[in-house]
Amino acid sequence: MVRRTVIIGGGQAAISMIAEVRQLAPDRAITLIGDEPWLPYQRPPLSKAYLGGEWTIDRLALRPAEWFASEGIDTRLGVSVEAIDRKSAKLHLSDGSTLSFDDLVLCTGARARPLPEALSQGLKGIYTLRGIADADALRSEMQEGRHVLIIGGGYIGLEFAAIAVKSGLKVTLVEAAERILGRVAAAETADYFRALHRAKGVDLREATQVAELSGNPHVKRAYLSDGDVLDVDFVVAGIGAVAADDLARDAGLTISNGIAVDDHCRTSDERILAAGDCTSFIRGETRLRLESVQNAIEQGEAAAATLAGSTAGRKFSPWFWSDQYDTKLQIAGVSQGYDRVVRRPAKREGAQSIWYLKAEKLIAVDAINDPASYMTGRRLIDAGVTPAPEEIADPAFALVKLAGRSA
16 A cells, blocks of 8 residues: 655755655655645745845746656645644645645744734734745835835844845844844854944944834834834844744644654654754754754655654754855854854955854854865864864864864
């Protein structure tokens, strides 16, 4: 009897899992359910090349429509799953139908965190950026000379600021915390990007909150905690994302900052796997939830291997990137919990890397326009090798020579 695997979600994790399953278990029946009308697509370019008009919607696609047909994938788009009945192994869909499964994979991703209702007050012209529809709506607002207020100094907020400046907009960015990138990067990395954005004309304000937004019905004015009142044309909220784990929660699966999975991407129900931004997993002594293309790819492949009967769990080595203006930030590892930072200058002007240590162990590297340090950092982290701080700080010392050592 042919087993049917149903995948909920249309992102990177889903497409990676499908491609791997077709290699490992080619006869398995696969149904993909997505609540958006588009086949699985890339999300990182939405805040970069797509929003800036450099990419068309076709280029976002992870696979062409012909691929799904040739691989025999049953795609159901523009329909959402309203409930998972674990006892009967059935899904209840928004179009009133039900769908049975032998195995279920949750690739539901994450949702942009909205502004509190007390602040947004239902005003029009307030946006988040997570999907194609969000980016398309924002495009209609991005007319030269208009004033955008960006709330949040994380990577999404900073990336949108860069695109907005390139598009000729006046940009004000406010961050409620003491500095930008406070949750994800060291002060040294924040210093670089603060200076970069201010040099490009961004009015960047830290330790500043939006006390009130007003307008009728479209947002027109922002009252800031520093006493300033700004006339604005639209607002973009970049205040983080939350795991889209509602279905799993309602179905009684274990939730811990996302859907809790093991190294095999198994949830607390052996018939249900999960992969990508919606999941959390143990890394070292910490449970992490990572919003990362690389993590989505690797977890999708791990889920496929589990479906095919593999008993070898996988450990993931995270990496990320961010493009702002002509600057590329590449991140290896996870800096959470670091207790020391070492800056390494690079030969190229404007390039440097920030190295994070925890209990004298290398855990992460931020490489700014410095791909060589990024690659070396990844190799060292994967090998469990930590250079001495003085070696890191010395640009003449060839760190790459240490990458062949074992921990």
